[in-house]
Amino acid sequence: MLLARSGFKPSSQHKCSLNNSRTRLYRRVSLQVYAMATDANEAASRRVVICGGGIMGAATAYYLSQLGVAATVVEREAVAAAASGKAGGFLALDWNDGSPVGPLAQHSYALHAQLAGTFGSEEIGYRQLDTLQVAGQAAPSRSQSRGGGSKSAQLPGWLDGGITACSRLGSKATTAQVHPAKLTHALVSAAEAAVGSKLLLATVTGVTTGSNGAVTSVRVQRQQAAAEEELPADAVVLAMGPWTDAARAWLPAAPVTTGQKYHSVVLRPKEPVSDTAIFTSFRTADGRSVEPELYPRPDGTVYACGEPQAVPVPGQGPAGVTVDASRCDVIKGVAGSLASCLADAAVEAEQACYLPLSSDGLPVIGRLPGVQGVYVATGHSCWGILNGPATGQAVAELIVHGSTRSLDISAFDPVRVCGVPR
Ligand SMILES: Cc1cc2nc3c(=O)[nH]c(=O)nc-3n(C[C@H](O)[C@H](O)[C@H](O)COP(=O)(O)OP(=O)(O)OC[C@H]3O[C@@H](n4cnc5c(N)ncnc54)[C@H](O)[C@@H]3O)c2cc1C
Structure with missing residues (x-):
């Protein structure tokens, strides 16, 4: 022809x-x-166990299901119980360009739009939005703060506080948002519906390998069960966020993983505000420089995060993460100073969670060296929601095809950060 x-x-x-x-x-x-x-x-006949029900575990289960493979997601508390349920969900197409994460982010940004098409934008709180950087400072009194600063034409009307500078960081073509918890739940549910993947509420307590060095099972402790049990496995994915570090007790080659704690609040103003993400640089009344981020969401709430706290990752999991009310007060104070509608907004959540960090700051994605059948997906720092879909897709391809088809992930090979002695 x-x-x-x-x-x-x-x-x-x-x-x-x-x-x-x-x-x-x-x-x-x-x-x-x-x-x-x-x-x-x-x-399809492989027994895949995914340790962790955050965005990495959920996305891996979803993309495995797209390749016809059912997995068991083992989660100690609840799907999206940690950062994947408490993150901002801000997505940027090109903010990682020039770093090894650039191609991962570009690909994942496109996958988010695809997922919005599959699940429905409203279902997962996805939308494209403009993004601004604003500088501001606490005003001595509320009457002086309103209308102060050099306002720009691009500044949305709801930002009526003490703003001293404003510049554009992104447009609807390059920045977007998703509701992290809704997306993570949607990914798990879709994997369950498509191929019968299962969610098991249990804590992973070990990974067993055979004499040939291949993984054979995952040891779990179900909630409220007296004894541990073994889940037979041919492939195991370590996706426990900052708690992936615990795997070093079971698999010496597992990567060192730490966490950085941040706080966030969810506010509901009386009237919804426009779809503009706001990165801030703010000087508080006591002279501190703080940088909360504000993300108005399609559901009418405004998510605001910031205020790091140097506290080790709690061993008992997300349930052990405490909230420092004074840090949430700082975030609410900045939000209220920049926008009067946020000063008297209802507070729907005050929470804290940890960024998962690798020892060199890059994500850790790929096969664990020295153990056949173990894969890692962690260390995504402040871009885990953005990069979750591309990571899950790559890990699913590795498990099914033995190599990735969608993306070269060699920059994230666990070999570079694995096996570091305690
Ligand atoms: C305040 C804040 C705001 C953020 N905002 C954004 C943003 O706007 N955009 C963006 O792209 N990224 C953002 N991030 C980063 C993003 O949230 C994380 O990178 C991402 O959620 C990490 O996902 P994860 O699946 O690796 O880990 P987690 O979400 O931490 O999930 C790990 C899961 O593993 C489970 N687990 C742990 N140990 C075990 C065990 N032994 N057995 C079974 N289960 C276990 C935990 O219970 C948890 O549910 C933000 C992070 C923070 C802290």
Whole structure:
């Protein structure tokens, strides 16, 4: 067909060699199709256990389900119980350009738009939005603060506080947002519905390997069960956020993972505010420089986060994360200083969670060296919601195909940060 379209008339010799090469091509394609079918059949029968029900575990389960593989997601508390349920959900297309994370972020940004198409934007709180940087300061009195500062035409009306400078950081073409908890839940539910993936509420307490160095099972302690049990596994994904560090007790090669605690609040102003994300640089009345971020959400709330606190990751999991009310007060104070509608907004949540951090600051994605069948997805720092979908897709491809198809993830190979002695 293609030859005829181009007007080329094949000679008998051409026909012969064409037929031969067609036959060879047919055989090769048949073998590939057979190999892919075998891959898919083998993959479908694999027992995959994902440790952790945050965005990394959920996205891995979802993309595995798209490849026909059911997984068991083991989560100690609840899906999105930690940072994946308490993050801002801000997404940026190109803010990681120039770093190894750039291509991961670009690809994941596109996947978020796809997921919004699949699940429905309203279902997961996805929308594109403008993003501004504003500088401001606490005013001596409320009457002096309103209308102060050099206002810019691009400043939304609801930002009526002591703003001294404003600049554009992103547009609807380059920045967006998603509701992290809704997305994480949607990914798990879709994996359950598509291929019968399962959520198991239990704490992972160990990973067992056989004499050949391949993983054989995951040890779990179900909530309120007396004894531990073994889940047989051919593939295990370590996606426990900052708690991935605990895996070093079971698998010495597992990466050192730490956490940085931050606070956040969810406010509900009387009237919804416009779809503009606000990054701030604010001088408080006592002269401190703070940088809360404000994200108005499609559900009418405004999420605001900031205020780090140097506290180790609690061993008992998300339930052990305490909230420092004074840090939440600082965030609310800045929000209220910049926007009067936030000063008297209802407070729907005051919370804290940890960024998962690797020892070199880059995500850790890929096979754990020295143990067959163990994969890692952690260390995404402040971009885990953005990069969750591309990470989950890459890990799913590694498990099913043995290599990634969507993206080169060699920059995130666990080998660079693994096996560091305690
Ligand atoms: C305040 C704040 C705001 C943020 N805002 C953004 C943002 O706007 N955009 C963005 O892209 N990123 C943001 N992030 C970063 C993002 O939230 C994280 O990178 C991401 O959520 C990490 O996901 P995770 O799945 O690796 O880990 P987590 O969300 O921490 O999930 C790990 C899960 O593993 C479970 N677990 C732990 N140990 C065990 C065990 N032994 N057995 C079973 N389960 C276990 C935990 O209970 C938890 O549910 C923010 C982070 C913070 C702290």
